[in-house]
Amino acid sequence: MSSAPNDAFEPRITAFVCNWCTYTGADLAGTSRLQMAPNARIIRLPCTGRIDPLFIVKAFERGADGVIVSGCHPADCHYTSGNYHARRRFALFRELAAFLGIDPRRITFSWVSASEGGKWRDVVNETVARVRELGPFTAYRELAGTRPCAAGAHELGGIHAGAEGSREQAAR
Amino acid sequence: MQELRDLASRLLGDGTVGVVVGYEEGPRGVRPAFVTDAADADRLVFDRRCVQNLAVYLSPRRGHLARLGKKAVVVKGCDARAVAGLLREKQIARQDVVVLGVRCGGVLRHESGNGEALTAQTVADRCSGCDCREPRLADHVVGDLPPSPPVSTRRADRMEEIERMSPQERWDRWQRELQRCVRCHACREVCPMCFCERCVADKTVPSWIESSPHGRGNLAWHLTRALHQAGRCCDCGECERACPANIPLGLLNRKLAQVVEERFGYRVTDDPAVPAPIGRYEPNDAQEFIL
Numbered sequence: 001m002s003s004a005p006n007d008a009f010e011p012r013i014t015a016f017v018c019n020w021c022t023y024t025g026a027d028l029a030g031t032s033r034l035q036m037a038p039n040a041r042i043i044r045l046p047c048t049g050r051i052d053p054l055f056i057v058k059a060f061e062r063g064a065d066g067v068i069v070s071g072c073h074p075a076d077c078h079y080t081s082g083n084y085h086a087r088r089r090f091a092l093f094r095e096l097a098a099f100l101g102i103d104p105r106r107i108t109f110s111w112v113s114a115s116e117g118g119k120w121r122d123v124v125n126e127t128v129a130r131v132r133e134l135g136p137f138t139a140y141r142e143l144a145g146t147r148p149c150a151a152g153a154h155e156l157g158g159i160h161a162g163a164e165g166s167r168e169q170a171a172r
Numbered sequence: 173m174q175e176l177r178d179l180a181s182r183l184l185g186d187g188t189v190g191v192v193v194g195y196e197e198g199p200r201g202v203r204p205a206f207v208t209d210a211a212d213a214d215r216l217v218f219d220r221r222c223v224q225n226l227a228v229y230l231s232p233r234r235g236h237l238a239r240l241g242k243k244a245v246v247v248k249g250c251d252a253r254a255v256a257g258l259l260r261e262k263q264i265a266r267q268d269v270v271v272l273g274v275r276c277g278g279v280l281r282h283e284s285g286n287g288e289a290l291t292a293q294t295v296a297d298r299c300s301g302c303d304c305r306e307p308r309l310a311d312h313v314v315g316d317l318p319p320s321p322p323v324s325t326r327r328a329d330r331m332e333e334i335e336r337m338s339p340q341e342r343w344d345r346w347q348r349e350l351q352r353c354v355r356c357h358a359c360r361e362v363c364p365m366c367f368c369e370r371c372v373a374d375k376t377v378p379s380w381i382e383s384s385p386h387g388r389g390n391l392a393w394h395l396t397r398a399l400h401q402a403g404r405c406c407d408c409g410e411c412e413r414a415c416p417a418n419i420p421l422g423l424l425n426r427k428l429a430q431v432v433e434e435r436f437g438y439r440v441t442d443d444p445a446v447p448a449p450i451g452r453y454e455p456n457d458a459q460e461f462i463l
Contacts, residue, residue: 053399054372054380057392074455084453087462088436092402092450094461095431096395096424099334101343110463123463139343143387 011066011131013040013124014059016051018071020078022112022120029117036121037128040068047071049082053093056107060140066106066131068123073111083111105130106137173218175314176246179272181213183244189270190241193229195222201284204229208240218246218315220290223279225408227254228364232263244270248279249304252442253406254364256309259444261404263367266444273310278302278321282413290322297327297422298407309442330423346391352417353390355383359397359411359421365404372396398424403432403449406440 017023023044029036045051048071056067069090077083090109098104108127112120180192184207194216196205202221207213226245229237237243247255255271258264278290278299288294299321307313334342357373360366373381373393381396382389397411398421405425412422433439435458438449 052380054392054396057395058380061388061392074459081453084455084457085451087457087459088450088453091435091458091461092428092431093399096398096402096428098339099342099424099427100346100391100395101337101339101341103339104461108463109461126463139340140388143347143391 009132009136011039011128011136012064013066013068013127013131014064015040015042015068015070015124016048016055016059017042017044017068017112018048018050018078018083019044019046021072021076021114022070022110024114025112025116025120028114029120032117034117034121036124039128040124047077047079047082048086049077049079051086053089056093056097060102060106060137063141065134065137066108066127068108068110068127070108070110070112070120070123073113076113102140103134105134173216176218176272176274177213177216179312179314180207180216180244181210183270184208184213185210188242189244191237192216192244192246192272193226193237194218194246194272195224195226201282203283206237206240216246218274220277220279221283222246222248222274222276223281223283223296223409223413225251225254225362225364225406225410227251227258227406227408228362228410230255230258230264230269231364231367233367233369242268242270244272246272246274247307247310248274248276249307249442250276250298250302250406250408251364252304252307252309253440254408256442256444257365257404257406257440257448258367260446260448261367270312271307271310273307273313275307275313275315275317276305277318292322292324295322295324296409297324297412298409300324300327304442307442309444327422327426330420331426334423347387349419350390350394351387353385353394353419354417355385355389355393356416358414358416362410362414363401364408364410365401365406366397372400394419394421394424397421398428401425402428403436403438403440405429 026042051069059067071083094104110123183189184192192207194205195202195218196215197217204224204226205215207215227247230245259266279296280288280294281296300323302321305317381392409422415421432449436449
């Protein structure tokens, strides 16, 4: 992160998760005190079916180095079929992004249920390790018009921007 | 050609349709023509320069054309797939349009190709391996069935070239292409399957796709445009032809058509009864990319 006092690269991961399974699973990982990489910023949505591929594009535009998309296992969707529709959509997005030169290793798709706190930890840790190896996604950030984005990730959702910003200031 | 003119003249004369959308000679090759008077039907032409996909004039976005009355539209077999797409997605009703199919043996890459013969170098990319010389979705079919168009491997070669590249090389290649985009959205306007009343690219609050022509917005736009055409694109090549910056948009469409066929077993067709692959799912769709 450019705002970090030293130059060590810390991957910035944006995680789009569904409210019913993965968010609860991530919550379980927290309450179970599982140790995991702190790099993922979670954005909670009602369903993976609500995740437009443009969300992922926006995350990269605003400085994410990697993205996680996670929701309910097939047949477990709270809305019956949202994850099935999402699966088709992301299959296409992933291949098109790869064709355009966005390394597919920067994007992780997973099914994590409300009881799989351990799996969530693994998904986050694996993604962070992989993106750490790939390095910062400077190619995307350097596209014309991109501001150096110390505050980039905070602009992404908007909802939690204030809270995260003040937390970071308090840490300093 | 006289067969087409007679047919148009008859349809206009007996009041079956209010306008025939076809092709006519223009100052720079053929251009779309809107014939509303039976006596004018002699303007209509059809030959290998008729590259335009006139199905775009059926799109509900072209509401102003409705004032001319019921439409008859001249389509080649490949254009009929766009008509089928509009029917499939309930954008038009079958009884509201008369489809005049023309048998076609391939078209040139550009509408202005004066006297150019149809060869592997001049033929449009989509014509290679054409399986729709005979328009099946037509109320009337005119012309004799010409021989198959010459085969060109140009598009397949370019696809292969990109598939061989590393992610970094692909990125550099596409950035070189996309940096020329001026965001005129001609690719959208010319596309018969881009029928949203309000495009996500025009939305400003929030601004999902930045509208100024810079790398970030250009990538978001072209990614989104291609993605929204997945399983919908009729492969008429109009986006690429209309592009003033000469961006190979057809390659993006082609890539997604391949993925849709491999993964969902769907191939663009002129049968409106075949359901679209998006907005639908199979519980056992492949998910090898999901942890």
